[in-house]
Amino acid sequence: MPQQKRNTDRKRLTIMDAAAQVFVGAGYDNASMDRIAEVAGASKRTVYNHFPSKELLFNAVIGRFLQESRELKQVRYEAGKSLSAQLGRFADSIIDLTRNAQWLGLVKVMTSLTIHRPELVAETMAGVHDEKDTLEVWLEEATTDGRLRVKQPALVARTFWAALSGAFLMPAIYLAPLPRHEAQAIKQELIAMLLARHRPPG
Secondary structure, eight states, X not given: OOHHHHHHHHHHHHHHHHHHHHHHHHOTTTOOHHXXXXXXXXXXXXXHHHOSSHHHHHHHHHHHHHHHHHHHTOOOOOTTSOHHHHHHHHHHHHHHHHXXXXXXXXXXXXXXXXXXXXHHHHHHHHTSOOOOOHHHHHHHHHHHTTSOOOSOHHHHHHHHHXXXXXXXXXXXXXXXXXXXXXXXXXXXXXXXXXXXXXXXXX
């Protein structure tokens, strides 16, 4: 990669890091491009050269966050490995999010905007690439392998994610992340419920 391209990419990432910090600290409406430029150690002109508007910069920051959160959910089915342990990795993708201050801060900003600026959230989410849910794929493969019997993988995946979000993400947004021992106990209970419901008899 040419040196100029590397420098440009590095500056872009620096601006996005600064923007994430400012959005989390000040909220979307109170965040200014001037402040983002100051935190990034860049001129306002440089910031605008990379991101012509605050909206586009916000979209880029949220897009990167969503990509990072998707990467946490890339759990492949492994035959012969503990089903509980594998499902635990999906649960950990939500728990880990609640323990990352910047990620959780961005979720809080998005939650606030959903109420006050729904059109901005809709615009931001419109650019998100919709991929098949990795938990749905995992459930399909576990069923094919005969270790589970899940007739509606998409429904079960959606239900499990909803349970995880309700158990871990909502308390973290409105109160604080659950203590580790409490989070682990709830995690194991949710996994046990899914397995008890969908293990084949015998």
